[in-house]
Amino acid sequence: MKEGIRRVNVGGKLLTNHLKEIISYRQLHVMDETHVINQVKEDVCYVSQQFFKDMEISQMKGEENTVRFAVPEMLFHPSDIGIQEMGIPEAIMHAHFFQNIVLTGGNILFPGFRERLEAELRALAPAHLPVSVLQPDNPICYPWEGGKLLAHSPDYEEIVVTREDFEENGHFICEEKFDI
Structure with missing residues (x-):
């Protein structure tokens, strides 16, 4: 069903490269450490369920700032970093498929991804349409x-x-x- 296919040009490699830029700008030069930074991304990043609350936490200093959601946020709002693409929720809305969404790929392993996507789709979809998001046991x-x-x-x-x-x-x- 080709009408149900939408491509969003924001994926794991872009997220890893963005994290390398953030770390290199703020801490130390890691632009040549793709494997290490990719592992860091996979191990510590998560998808925010309460973006504005998490943004407040991110303003705190020291150990109180435990937020690691900025990189996965690009999947939902790529325009935040200047990428003129629709986010995943908008791409799904554009395809008009709400009841049979199957998540695949490594990015959906971020903790909170499925819940955030389902919540955003529920908010965007017409009230009378059911929204169903399936995350298989091995999405990769x-x-x-x-x-x-x-x-x-x-x-x-x-x-x-x-x-x-x-x-x-x-x-x-x-x-x-x-x-x-």
């Missing part, structure tokens, strides 16, 4: 598992474009077969 491998099931489907040969078909017909075979 979930798409691969779906592809594996498809590959074992009896209809597989009918729904794929073979290399030979593509080489003979070019991208037109994909447009024809997948109605794109």
